[in-house]
Amino acid sequence: MPLALSSVRRQELHDLYTDHHAWLLNWLRKRLQHRETAADLMQDTFLQLIGRPAASGELQQPRAWLTTVAKGLMVDRLRRQRLEQAYLQVLASQPEAFEVSPEERLLLLETLIRIDALLDxxxxxxxxxxxxxxxxxxxxxxxxxxxxxxxxxxxxxxxxxxxxxxxxxxx
Missing domain, CATH: 1.10.10 (Arc Repressor Mutant, subunit A)
Known part of the structure; x- marks a missing residue:
């Protein structure tokens, strides 16, 4: 079901994106190794705005607000990567008879990520x-x-x- 946004809110988001997406993308590229990851996080940052009321800092100090959201998303991504690496190391240390199918591996990893988020x-x-x-x-x-x-x-x-x-x- 598509999210219904008021025309005023839609215009605010459009203006915010138009005015700051290039700046945010460059800011993220300086901090991340992969351009694709920076682009993904830039989009995810703006997606955080949809469906929530406008925060006061969002419009008054948009770059500070966008930086805060983007940093949180970078931390979440790093946490997921570390969790995935630890999980893959444990799997690699298991005997071959214990090998897990790719589907089971994905389900287990998604479960670990949900548990990690729950305990955050x-x-x-x-x-x-x-x-x-x-x-x-x-x-x-x-x-x-x-x-x-x-x-x-x-x-x-x-x-x-x-x-x-x-x-x-x-x-």
Whole structure:
């Protein structure tokens, strides 16, 4: 279903894109190795505007606003790349009998990316405790030793992480 934008909002977005897309593309090219990646992120940055009300900085300081959004998208892309590299390294270290089909590999990678996005924003210790427990099967006592905290802290971390996941699931 196409997104309905008011004619005023459509014109604002058009003007913003027309006035700043070349500048943003050059800004991204200076920071990224691949021109195609810069072009993709430039488009993704402007897509962030569609479907949301205009932010005050968007029109008053458009370059500052566009830079902030683009930086966030670069961080997300880097996080996904690191996650994918780690996943591929684990797969490469497995015996051939454990080999995964390309379709299964893609599904697993997409799942890891969703989990990573879901846990984004949690404090480092909370996120680490949750991953050690759920992915590594590590007992809470071992997690406490690993993190250098008491057992009750790990229990609180796990409760926080589970509450966060539950709330994200229903929002």
């Amino acid at each position: 924003g949690l404090p480092t210790n909370v996120r680490t405790a949750y991953l050690l427990s759920r992915l590594e099967g590590m007992p809470y006592r071992d997690i406490a030793a690993h993190l250098g905290v008491c057992l009750s802290s790990v229990e609180k971390y796990m409760a926080t992480a589970m509450r966060h996941c539950f709330q994200a699931q229903w929002s």
